[in-house]
Amino acid sequence: MSYPYLEYTFKVNPADPGRDILLAELSALPFESFEETENGLKAYVRKTDWREELLKEVHLLENPAFEVSYRWQEIPPENWNERWETHFEPIEIDERCRVRAPFHIQKDVQFDILIEPKMSFGTGHHATTHMMLEFLLDMDLAGKTVLDMGCGTAVLAILASMKGASEIDAVDIDPWSYENALENAEKNGQERIRVYQGDSSAIPQKKYDLILANINRNVLIDDIPVYVDHLEAGGCLLLSGFYDNDLKSITAHCNAHGLKLDNKKERNSWVAVKFLLG
Structure with missing residues (x-):
């Protein structure tokens, strides 16, 4: 319609x-x-x-x-x-990953992700999503269990699935994002991604090797204890959605729950960070 x-x-x-x-x-x-x-x-x-x-x-x-x-x-x-179709441009990351709309010509890249161009914040155009994709590209996800919190278009969950993650759950509180995540998972042949609508209380009762959360500062701080409860020992937490001047506060909350900062990316004053548990 x-x-x-x-x-x-x-x-x-x-x-x-x-x-x-x-x-x-x-x-x-x-x-x-x-x-x-x-x-x-x-x-x-x-x-x-x-x-x-x-x-x-x-x-x-x-x-x-x-x-x-x-x-x-x-x-x-x-x-x-x-x-x-006139304005939406595909996103290319390190010549390994390309996020495009169905009307774009397909190129020979390792990870070709189709996203309906309805919300650019979830397509890789925004600095936070771009950095999270970069982190995932450099990680070995074969056989890993993954949770994508605030999944939006599910672009991060889709890349994790393409990289061989064994189980992928995606959660978003917004009804439109829930429907769009299901649509995009199907378009990319990644129907094994399970999508849930809700906040952190909707996370399945299980633990994950990797949790992705690209949301905002306040939600992240509130939910860090929940993420830790769902993270395997030695697991990894990737966070973004906040500015560099918020990193000190984010890090303090993570440290208080046993997480240690391992890596950081910065793009246009936004940051993405990698924490390890234990």
């Missing part, structure tokens, strides 16, 4: 890191997809899902350190697919 969408065009000064902060805040609202621009960001939301008061939840608009302006227009349903 086609729906009318609203296109919001935001201009942010300074664009870096303002663009990434804005993307993180809008991702918590009903926006389904994003395009980075030279001066800011374009964000798309179904007209039926939008309420003007939702922008009051975007704290960047009131942040005196940034100048933010925006305008919006309605996009007729018949133009939506054409717009995505």
Whole structure:
């Protein structure tokens, strides 16, 4: 079914890191997809899902350190697919992994991942997802049990499955993400990925060799004890979704539960970190 969408065009000064902060805040609202621009960001939301008061939840608009302006227009349903085919670009990581939409031409890469381009935050465009994919590419996942928390489009779970993980569970609280994760797992022939809708209480009663959590600072801090309870001795926890200046707090909470920092990546002020248990 086609729906009318609203296109919001935001201009942010300074664009870096303002663009990434804005993307993180809008991702918590009903926006389904994003395009980075030279001066800011374009964000798309179904007209039926939008309420003007939702922008009051975007704290960047009131942040005196940034100048933010925006305008919006309605996009007729018949133009939506054409717009995505014009603007959505595939993501390539180290020439080993390519995240693309079904309408992109397939290339000869080791890991070719198909994602419906409905939410760029979950396709690898955002720095946090990109770094998490980099971590996974460098890990031996053969026979490992994996949990993908806040799975979004399930792109991380899909790569883990392609790399030989034996059991993969994916959890997301958002109903759209739950449905989209199921859809993308099927498109990539990775139907053995089990998808659950809910928060950390929805995690199956089992332990994992590897837990992935690309969410946000507050949720991560609250759920670190839960992750540790579900992590095998010597297991690995990969975290992202926060800025470098939050790393000290994240690390302190991890250390308090027996996790030790093993590696760190940084991209556009965002970080992804690898912790080991024990």
